[in-house]
Amino acid sequence: MPEESPIPARLEAFSDGVIAVIITVMVLEIKVPHTEGWQSLRELASPVSIYLLSFWFTGAYWLNHQHLMRRTRTAGHGVQCANLLFLCLLSLLPFSTAYVVDKQITGFATAVYISTLLVVAVAFLLLRLAVHRHLHRRQALTRDDFIGLRNQIVSMLIYAASGAAAFYVPRVAMAATGLLTLLWIFPNLTHPRTSERSEAAVGDRK
Amino acid sequence: MPEESPIPARLEAFSDGVIAVIITVMVLEIKVPHTEGWQSLRELASPVSIYLLSFWFTGAYWLNHQHLMRRTRTAGHGVQCANLLFLCLLSLLPFSTAYVVDKQITGFATAVYISTLLVVAVAFLLLRLAVHRHLHRRQALTRDDFIGLRNQIVSMLIYAASGAAAFYVPRVAMAATGLLTLLWIFPNLTHPRTSERSEAAVGDRK
């Protein structure tokens, strides 16, 4: 009875909706400066940079969410709850972004911001483990699954280090976080072989 | 003529969209405090807690909405209207959340907040009954349907009691509501046997 088993179609649709709103409402936090001309653009440089960092962080997690969910045909209750927890913590990002913009990248505010990124990474790790546990019952995990897991744990350690460093060198910690986020866009960090194969495969679109 | 019968595909997509926006715009209500450092985090404790409660309340209803809608292949006009009523009342939650945050969990504001949760629960009960009525014409209701119905009525009574208690002990009523919301995350409260079966079943993903 396929209609009784929780297929991840609505889970994906709901996640896409929540992530789409999160990634977009952050732009509402960028306030129009009171100054005119080039001076106003200079004032916008730092809010817009932080916005772009938050956008790409969310975008990278959306890409990884897509790759993770493609692994499973069904989603048990554990995956559903881990997914809600991930969305819940990710939804704090617009606030953290507004916080660090408002406090102008002070040490404390930057640490709060990077902690949010770390907490989202932990929630995604839980989601990843919930999917692995769900998969494990019916098929073997692949090498890719473990590479993704390893890379995520490494990046969590870097987030934690950046968060600690933020108290002393906030702008350096912010730059390190931005660099790490950009790295996650590259496919071979999270799903090395899938990306190669998918370039070659011509799958039929439903 | 399948295209003429109102299949719930768009109903689900629209509901997912509305719930995704509701669950996310609430975070816009959390204002950046004027204080600095740890003091600012302490001021955020209560707005963030209420936000998390509203998030999980909405998330739990989304999970239950998903389970309820999986029961039916078609959606008559009654189900459509009951669904719109549910979304309408749920959409008041961001305002109620802003209200209780702004009034700092006073007795009256907490009662208003918990009343909103109660009113959403009543609307979901109507939606549940509309789906049961729709189903009843062509198949027997299962034991699960009645367990879900019973549990929802019990939780509505607890919301009503918490709402009344909020006038005297607002923070205790808030904590009770939070606990009740957490309970709804557990699968065996609303769909005990479906969840067991779905863990075992390997349904084909469309």
Place this chain on the structure above:
Amino acid sequence: MPEESPIPARLEAFSDGVIAVIITVMVLEIKVPHTEGWQSLRELASPVSIYLLSFWFTGAYWLNHQHLMRRTRTAGHGVQCANLLFLCLLSLLPFSTAYVVDKQITGFATAVYISTLLVVAVAFLLLRLAVHRHLHRRQALTRDDFIGLRNQIVSMLIYAASGAAAFYVPRVAMAATGLLTLLWIFPNLTHPRTSERSEAAVGDRK
């Protein structure tokens, strides 16, 4: 070549998304009053009523959008543009709602609000005609199509009359508009026979 012909799948998904955001962001316009207790609820009565009216207006159009789009398997460029125009004018509703709430239901503001509803109705009429024109090339229009068309023209006349009356009796015009919007929820106004049939039909859910 089905992939080249503009199937309305994304048109529906995009419309659902836009309508879901429109219907939900309106609640952000309801401001928390500065007064306490029951007094604050009394101040909320009129913003919340207007919000509910806007919600059900949008909800009724979403229902009709769903019924209209189910008539066609493909969507030509004319339907796409008419749909964008409909969404464009509907997206002005959150502003109109904020406007009439801010101006406290004065004659002029109510006329502006009801004019927005009228303009949305005109855009939906254009969308309906675009779909009919698209359908006409390959199948006969049904009696239902003409009933829907007639009822919409009648309701547009009532909106126009309410808009004119709003200058003199704003609250009466508002109540008339609310009543008309509620009527559109009833299925036999827009698609009398489809709704009967769909209650009887057990279509297979995809």
Place this chain on the structure above:
Amino acid sequence: MPEESPIPARLEAFSDGVIAVIITVMVLEIKVPHTEGWQSLRELASPVSIYLLSFWFTGAYWLNHQHLMRRTRTAGHGVQCANLLFLCLLSLLPFSTAYVVDKQITGFATAVYISTLLVVAVAFLLLRLAVHRHLHRRQALTRDDFIGLRNQIVSMLIYAASGAAAFYVPRVAMAATGLLTLLWIFPNLTHPRTSERSEAAVGDRK
């Protein structure tokens, strides 16, 4: 293994969600004027015009996104990243719209606004090239693809010229941009033969 290859279903759903939020939140930037009656409408003329321009700009890109994505059955990592970049830059449009409204169409603000449109056009060109590169490996590009490419490059040059002219004649540059955006609604500019064929074809809706 179709489930392993990145089909653009979620890419489309996510893009639809993000574009739906972008196109709708812009209306939140239109503030209710403090004046009354017709005077207030006159003050709204210019914010509402700019809002409508931003709406149709976004709507035209959504239409083109839909046509572009229909060309491919799969989406490699390059397409995914180009799509995220396009959404990222498009998400700056609500801010640019708020900026030019707040600065009341001064030369500098208009140049900033038109630059945003230009930057979005560049990102869409990159997305188009990423899709062409992806397609090129398995099928020949059609005449339509090159017409779309040529027209987009021409319109980018016009945006660039309007942006430069905005410093001297902001309102004229704005009008030229609006005219260009309206032209993009016409189908034969971007996909001349597809639109003709699709009018004739009766594709089966999934």
